[in-house]
Amino acid sequence: MNTRTALVVRGGWEGHDPVGSTDIFIPQLADAGFDVVIEDSLEVYADESAMSGVDLIVQCWTMGDILVDEMHGLRVAVENGAGLAGWHGGILDSFRGATDFHHIVGGQFVAHPRDMVDHEFVVRPERVDHPITAGIGPRVRITTEQYWVQTDPLCDVLATTTHEVRPDAPWNEPATVPVMWTRRWGRGKVFVSTIGHGPDDLRIPEIRTMIGRGLIWAAREEAESN
Template structure:
């Protein structure tokens, strides 16, 4: 059995602290037996020799642009079994012009109305036995950005949040959107979470444990 490899790709907009947030999970990956490789450029996605041997990509790259050969390399790797995982803008507000990336991940950030607000995140009762959320509190109260994401039906949604109508917003009814989901794409698995704006948020015990489990869930199994 070979040692599995986790590739941490971090960069883009510094406001989401791609270094600080990813460093929170590097020890957990190593404890799980992964050889962790860290890259600060997207070119690695175009390197077939690296990507074919990568069992998990942890991406924290807010906005920016991805080149066609980089996108092709990432997509092919996932379809062939490489896991892809991330949180907040590092996964869900990356490469705004790359619709093929949005198709791969299954969701795209479009807004966080009223910026930082008090809101709740709920585990979907029918998915409460999923290994990523099993045993975690069914409801979590947070004061942070409440992401509004657009997703599709291929996502297995584990957690949601509801954007309530209020005087400062234009919608009239509560709008429930995904917070955490998984996705199978070809032979690969994808884990996405809208939480994680800062190191402090990712240090919250429930959030940290849920993301840690999500990373391990997405990874390809031992080969």
Template sequence: MDNARTRQALVVRGGWEGHSPVGATERFIPFLVEHGFEVDVRDGPEVYADADTLAATDLVVQCYTQGEATDEQVLGLSAAVANGTGLAGWHGGVCDSFRGSPDYLHLTGGQWAAHPGGFVEHEVEVRPERADHELVAGLRPRWSLDTEQYWVLTDGLNDVLATTTFQPAEGTPWREPLTCPAVWTRRWGAGRVFVSTIGHKLEDLDHPDVRTLTQRGLLWASR
């Protein structure tokens, strides 16, 4: 990387307001600026069809829950990541976006399926065999949260750094404990993808371990 060049971050936010896309991203924009990024904020995925803008972008931070994106937009984002642009995000802003796009799911490697019980007390556990990874090194091995616990459908290309386990209870349709990825990274061509499922509430992002993890994830994903 040419250290003389100012890195470019593109923040794409919007969609369902229940995930506070403005408030959530504003928590991390100053961090990016402090780390030398010039930040461009957009309110929708239309920019993903602009190949020149994406080619000049080192990091896309997406906080856009649900919504729609055209094939041109999604394929533009996927191509940019394959060419080295990083993609990072959290919660539904990245793993519950553009549900009608198989290409987007292919890029990110995971899709939210459910959050049984709504806000529930649960733990996120760093996988012991990945505890030395730079994104989770030095963090506590388990974090207790009281928020949405994401049940996600994922694939084997992901490098899972942390998990969360759903316990069966009376009335649940699953009868055995089910462990889901909670944090993962993914290589896509020359690019890197970082996904954390944590962050329904703004205060979730202020949890010390979650905040540190997310900040590290943004820097890790960047070109």
């Protein structure tokens, strides 16, 4: 059986602690049989030889810019079957001007109306048996940033959260937005979680479980691996 390769690309804005956050999941990937490669530069995306052997890309890179050849390499890798997975700003607030990237991910962060807020997310009834959400919820309360995201119709939404009407807010009715989703892109699979501001979020048992499962879910199947 061939060993699959997980590429962890981490950097960008340090406020999301890309090193500490990804370090939580690296042992799980290794235990699952992945050869884990860590990169602190986006340049690897432009390396065709390196990207052709990747089965899973875990990105934790908030804001910043991605060059044309880097974006091309990432897109080709996913379309050819590499999984792409991430959480919070490391995938939803990456490369704000790169609409090609947002197209692959299926969504984009636009706001968190308050900083840390007590709220709940709800696993969708039709997704309670999904391998990522099985046994979770159906309702989980957390205190962290409540992301407002804009997503596209091809996302398979696993869980949602609702921004309630508030006296200090401009919206006039509750707004329910995705918290976690998957999607297919070419031959690749994509997993996204809005939750994961930093290591404290990622150590919450339900969050750690779902994200860990999501990483494995997104990876290229072993039978398809090079």
